Amino acid sequence: MDIQLKRGLLDVCVLAAIRNEDSYGYKIIKDISPYLEMSESTLYTILKRLEAGKLLIVWTAEHGGRLRKYYRITPGGIDRIEEFKDDWKEIEAIYRFITRDTQKLTVGSDDEELSTNMERQ
Amino acid sequence: MDIQLKRGLLDVCVLAAIRNEDSYGYKIIKDISPYLEMSESTLYTILKRLEAGKLLIVWTAEHGGRLRKYYRITPGGIDRIEEFKDDWKEIEAIYRFITRDTQKLTVGSDDEELSTNMERQ
């Protein structure tokens, strides 16, 4: 899978993973992994970024003798997911532009101002 | 619109813009602009990259006293679009993961190996 395609999904994916329940780094990766590969270094970078943007809050707690950092989504984080859903409509329009006419060539009326008078050599 | 979300679409968008007819930089931007903002510097960077990857071929021709660089997609470029369509299925799965349970909370049977016993403080 093209790495570039996943960008933009990563941040929102992490937010989605903690939307309905608090979680921690290791578990977030496991939860996301069926859908999207994400390395640990990437995840922790993202968590730092989301914390800096106040899209989630962090606290540390002991669990089984070890320290864990727990993450909880903020209202701002939930807003971010909602914005993503709006952006998705635009993304789908782009997708339709890319895949238009790739199966059958339906040559309709061509009324573009920047009309094509291409000279083939 | 989040810049990151567009990444991965950009290259394929340019290929899609020249898929059914040869084109040139300025026209490609105009054709794409209703769907996706792309600066000129970005476009020319992408065209260079696609040429290096042999996804399109380039030649120069005079038009109205000025030189234009024309671009034509290669079979490899068409393959790239087809691969994108396959990748899109994965992207949609990620989208469903992100938007799942954001409207109604349908708590079904939870049979995950990494089950959640989160302690809320």
Add this chain to the structure above:
DNA sequence: ACGAGATACATCGTATCACGAGGTATCTCG
């Protein structure tokens, strides 16, 4: 005739970012 804006190309520097490589430490289980 002249200037503004469109057309058409290009380069350079910067900021962002995903990720591999590497590190530390504890727990579990055979």
Add this chain to the structure above:
DNA sequence: CGAGATACCTCGTGATACGATGTATCTCGT
């Protein structure tokens, strides 16, 4: 006792989108 899982972290690098900037010609209104 050692391997693998759990759990966290940092640093360097390469890829890349884009603003700023530059060059040159054509078109069109006044």
